[in-house]
Amino acid sequence: MTVAVEIRSTQVKAGSLLLDPKNTRIPADRRSDNQRQLLHELLAHEDVKELAASIAKLGLFANERLVVVPTGRRFTVLEGNRRLAAIKLLLSPELAPTPSQVKYFRSLSAKADLASLGKIDVAVVPDRLSAAPIIAALHTGDSKRRWSSLQQARFYHELMAQGLQPSEVAEQLGISLAQIRSFLRSEKLHRIALSLDLDADTRKRVEDPRFPLTTLERFIESQTGRKFLGIELNDEKGFVGVTHPDRFKAVLAKVVSDVTTKGMTRRINDEADFQKYIEEAEKDLPETKKRGSFDPDAFVVDGEATEELESGERRRSHRPSSTTPKTSPSVVPRDFVCRSQVAKVSAIFKELKSLKIFEHRNSTGVMLRVLMDVALWSYIKREGHADAICDHIDKNGKKRNYNPDWTPPLRDLISYAVDKRIFQGMTADGYKSTRSLAAKDGNYFITIDGFNEFTHNPYVTPTEGDLRALWDRAEPMLEIILS
Structure with missing residues (x-):
């Protein structure tokens, strides 16, 4: 249940407002307590230059209050740092770093109503966590200036760093747990990339806020991509290493360099694309040891690079062990609850949760597919869409004439449900994740066609990583149809 946020509206002097040292827009390795920096x-x-020009011409809009938290006698701005930066430069152009920029902001300042910028409307919240739902609503949905995927991921990581668990972040912000986990995994891989010895040009591209984190996410979601990186999915840490650290570093450096290359996003859409890319990439990789393992947390701690650990070594956690969630033995996360009132759906869910994934990979895969099939059709009937979807897919009624109890295939059900937006409360990212399940690619396990491969093909067995990735991709839908 989401907790109501205590908000107090007031006006404060611009000089009493501080830029946020933990601002999500600023990479962790470039943050500072120095306000000018x-x-x-x-x-x-x-x-900021464009925003300052807009404020100088039009002023501040009344509906865009800064969200602040008390810091002694002053206030730290949690939402609105770009606006505050623009206001500071209009009020004091000499704060700009170069003479040409000082000249530019002086010209804007001469046109601005500086008196109206002296005091600013703010919304005061008691602490950072209370502001999280407000900030998430502004920047992770369809907002005027939505954060990049990398900035969203950093925001969720910051909340985790303040002691929240992924399930708590998901509940607080109204985002699916699977999406939170996906962002956290990708963000951790990106932070590790920043700890590598990259050339200056590559580092600049990787540090860019527009770094295509979703492309990096594809490597984590793909069985072939994970094998290339030398990682396996893990509920507790996001992923763990199953190759030698030197091999992992070499591959990751190659991947992040290529990910920032124009056109890379469109080059890896299925497993065949991954195979082709890897064959080409292997030619450029240095010779390293391959056998080994590593703990990803040994590379980064709170955004700072640390000395990596060799296979077999482990770094002690800085957090009490009691706060570290244990990996669920089944494909169902420990904190996921089924509230369906349909007896068969509840029974299937209970059976699936009882299966230990490392002992029953085939059974887990089959039961997960059955759960989605039965639960989605039950949801469609409950919401009154059954006749419409049957008429849409079986236009001439031939299948129903042959079998009155016929129901459309799972992939068609998902495609229809996404196209018609029938999932109550699902976010845009949730629809994107759910739509990807219906992609037509039997070689890509994290799809319904991939499901069919290990359900019907006697030579294909899913890995634990495949199954957990499949659950993560389906979880936005499962959270709704199992409610």
């Missing part, structure tokens, strides 16, 4: 970072990367 933060200002320069935002000016360099976040279109």
